Amino acid sequence: MEFYPRLGMNINGHEFNYKFFQTLKCVSQTWSQRKAAIKLGVSPAVLNRRILDAENKLGFQILKATGAGSELTSEGKSILKQYNRYVSRIKDSNRLLISGGHISSGLLEVLAAKSGLEVACYSSDDESAFYLAKKDLLDIMSLDDPLLAFQNDLDFTPLAYDYLVLISSPGWEVSDIRELKNQKFVAVSSSSQRLAWKTLEDNSVPFEIYGEVKSPYEAFKIVKNSNNLHTFLNGSFFQGEDLLKEETLHVISMVNFRDFNPQIEEFINYILGPGQKIVKKQGFGTL
Structure with a gap:
């Protein structure tokens, strides 16, 4: 199925359909109300009425006369720019x-x-x-x-499996999760670290969340530039200790x-x- 949306907009509480925005676009391209009317297949009177009705509703001028014909005012240009921005969002793309x-x-x-x-x-x-x-x-x-x-x-569709590895500050070598007792960790929001935190809790290993970031790369940088911090990050992207490989196995989807x-x-x-x-x-x- 193919869809071709024609977008209208609400401006300052007033509804305008796509024909109004087509009018603004054609005038901006032709610099002439008469040529724009011909291009749109309407009479100049109909096109002029669209503009006047809109100006009366909005309380400001949309078109102005110039030596070359007609052009959009700064307000008219702003309206068309915003409209084009929304249209670009909903247009089908090859990407x-x-x-x-x-x-x-x-x-x-x-x-x-x-x-x-x-x-x-x-x-x-x-x-x-x-x-x-x-x-x-x-x-x-x-x-x-x-x-x-x-x-x-x-x-959701599963794509792959991944697991978490322990990343520690320089000088740390951890071979057992009990060595992480009372240690500080950098958390990554919306990540699968919840599996690591639960495993630590289930094994009665108290720990502290030192801070939270949105990116695993930021967490890695913070830990590696500190003295006594840790984090759990994806084994597919980072090298670390796979102490909780089975416990943190999860799907990427x-x-x-x-x-x-x-x-x-x-x-x-x-x-x-x-x-x-x-x-x-x-x-x-x-x-």
């Missing part, structure tokens, strides 16, 4: 928009490149990506931790927000099939 956790989005970006799929991929965190998805701004959301999908009843999109369906089939070789090369566990 799929992906956002999600740093680990999962990085994996999807590699898989997309290998499959020949053109995407725009933005690394963030699961919660921020879900915010964009709820605004209908994403085609695919990637998840470093499936918890958000379970909490919001989202239909994605959520498709575009039904009836053959590009995405084909991409998913690639990931679950030949793409698993790429998954393995990237340091993840295959399904």
